Amino acid sequence: MKQLRQTFAHDTWVMPYLRKYKGLLILVLFLGFMTFFSGGALMFNSGYLISEAARRPSSIIYIYVPVVLARAFGIARPVFRYVERLTSHNWVLRIVSDFRKKLYQTVERKASAIRRSHQTGDILSILADDIDHIENLYLRTVFPMVIGWLLYIFVVIGVGCLNWVVGLLLMLLLGIIVIIMPLTSVATNGVREFRQHQIQHQFYTNLTDEVLGLGDWLISGRYHDFMTLQKKPIDAIAALRRKDHYYQWWRSFFVQVVVLLTTLVLLIWSGHSLTATKSLADWIAAFALAIFPAVSPFLNMSQGMSEWPVYRRSIERVNQLDQGNAKMDDQLRLSERFKELNIDHLTFKYPDGDRRVVNDISMSVHSGEKIALLGPSGTGKSTFLKLMVGDLKPVSGQVTINGVPVSSLQRDRASLFGILDQQPYLFNTTVMNNVRLGNINASDEDVKKALEAVGLKDLIESLPEKYQTHVQEAGKRFSGGERQRLSLARILLQDAPIIILDEPTVSLDPITERHLLDQVFDLLKDKTIIWVTHHLAGIGHVDQVRFLENGHFDMQGTPEALYKTEARFRQLYDLDRGK
Known part of the structure; x- marks a missing residue:
């Protein structure tokens, strides 16, 4: 009852x-x-x-x-x-x-x-x-x-x-x-x-x-x-x-x-x-x-x-x-340029489980920093990301941006976070419309510049309908790497200060993966990047590496320092390079 x-x-x-x-x-x-x-x-x-x-x-x-x-x-x-x-x-x-x-x-x-x-x-x-x-x-x-x-x-x-x-x-x-x-x-x-x-x-x-x-x-x-x-x-x-x-x-x-x-x-x-x-x-x-x-x-x-x-x-x-809609009326907006994302003693567990998926994690990410978050499957990387952007509410601790709780910034979320994940959201409409989703006020020229920046200009202009080509449901008109580049062009238009890369290359072949990662980090060099990955290909692009295991950071440091001091990191790095 x-x-x-x-x-x-x-x-x-x-x-x-x-x-x-x-x-x-x-x-x-x-x-x-x-x-x-x-x-x-x-x-x-x-x-x-x-x-x-x-x-x-x-x-x-x-x-x-x-x-x-x-x-x-x-x-x-x-x-x-x-x-x-x-x-x-x-x-x-x-x-x-x-x-x-x-x-x-x-x-x-x-x-x-x-x-x-x-x-x-x-x-x-x-x-x-x-x-x-x-x-x-x-x-x-x-x-x-x-x-x-x-x-x-x-x-x-x-x-x-x-x-x-x-x-x-x-x-x-x-x-x-x-x-x-x-x-x-x-x-x-x-x-x-x-x-x-x-x-x-x-x-x-x-x-x-x-x-x-x-x-x-x-x-x-x-x-x-x-x-x-x-x-x-x-x-x-x-x-x-x-x-x-x-x-x-x-x-x-x-x-x-x-x-x-x-x-x-x-x-x-x-x-x-x-x-x-x-x-x-x-x-x-x-x-x-x-x-x-x-x-x-x-x-x-x-x-x-x-x-x-x-x-x-x-x-x-x-x-x-339904209740989530009412909460949107109480949201704040960030009044200044992004400076720091701070995670303070963050702890989380699901209501139907006993294990703490995230256990007392603290870290700070400053503007322009590149962070790689690694760990085996099921260690809570995706949960950690959801807590970071405000999708989940922690049991204790908080996530703040410039000192403001991220839970209070959901109205401003699209201007704060850009997300490139494993399966980009592409809809059965034109290339132009799909990319413009990053900024609905962008002009056609802005969209074309974004597509040129990600290396798709020649491909798109070689198609019969050019920028009016329909990508088909879920982007099936294009290959996996091309779909990721379309999504990257959308993020460039969005111009958010924090970019989350949630294993965007997991379904790509090694050559395409390497080229895409080089392009992503080059185009987003002025952005703050949090990159979730399960292996170390392209790890040289980041400033800090953090291994998440059993709900907390097991290893952390620069790629160079970890290679010298951590045998486990060195073994994984050499394995990914084929040594």
Whole structure:
């Protein structure tokens, strides 16, 4: 309950639409209740009809009304079910339509910040999975839970009016199904979902880094180690899913046992109370059979609640996205030229992990300095960059620019940081438009000068449409090195004082890599550069080298000093040079 209150305390996505469409929601719940009520009434009527027909087989007069009612309830159940499905999906589609409209407006307001603070997979998750999860929250959790509770209350009160002792006993038995089992399911599945999410998160992070360095694995002859490393999390996830499958089977079996006990209670009570006359005995089968249609909604309650942890994360994620827009109103602007980026005792760990990915790191980067940040895959280099630009909030410590916290400078972010990463963002539009994204006020001549500076002038002007050539989706019209140069031209137009190079040459061949690095450091010689890399090719371009391992700097110094004093650095340097 505490998690439920926390999730909806500042919710702007779910509760407002429940209130907006409350009339349609009440109709959906009524139709759902009537569907199962009709099923129960059909079984109740059928039990009486069978008993009465067996007692008086020669006369149809006594069973005419039950026969008509059997037909009426038999028709009513599928009709109510069909109308309920139409109404509930209409209700959900209205809400999802509002969700998508709101989401697109949110993305439009902070498109550039979302692009930098979320990976492509995260954006797709927000646009697809999270909205689908919230949709399923209504269809698979809210509706079954409310309908199940309505049936529970109806059965307990109905039987309690005839015999309060039996009503109390049914309240306890069915309470196990509608209260205890859902709470147990969400607690059990919550732990399992948390563990599975934790494994998947770590698996995706490691797999991305390892695939990008696949060449290194092959060169070192550790292909089988690479495959073994991927198999462990897959096996762990499969084991968790098997446990979930077994748990669902036993949960379903337990619900059936409780329903059986409920049926026996009704049989014993009706057999004891309704045998004074032959006509009263006809009602025994009616009470015993009426409970069976409730099995389906009662089972759906536990299953729907067990999926709550998944829905909760989606609700929290889209609410965080919305809250991020409000925070932009409180942002500051840097009032002077960039002088120093200072990182003061920075510590960070993810909420679903115990390990400190960044552990009490301090460093200062002055204007014009070139810093190389190295370390093996999974050591926190990408996390460190996200903390540096303000995408993540540290557990302790802070990052400042000219003494101003970077978290307060997000409005000014595009004028402070230029980022050249492994896969530059190129859109299916012209070369001119893609490069101009660095500075939308740049003239055509400015764009052409930037392209000439990165060595693409001759190539672009040799194309039939020249600067109006479409780069195609993700820049497929050009090679990897050409895509990086297009992105570099964009950074030149952006003219930000701090440039972050996040392994921009990882997918390039050695010759192209060397030429691109020479060009980058030559064109950006007046800029402050923080270069994340996993090997030492081109390390001579930087002033300082820092090795990040186990959350802190393991080695640091100039390339020349480290080569003389650190055997490990010397070995890696010689290996990259092919010695």
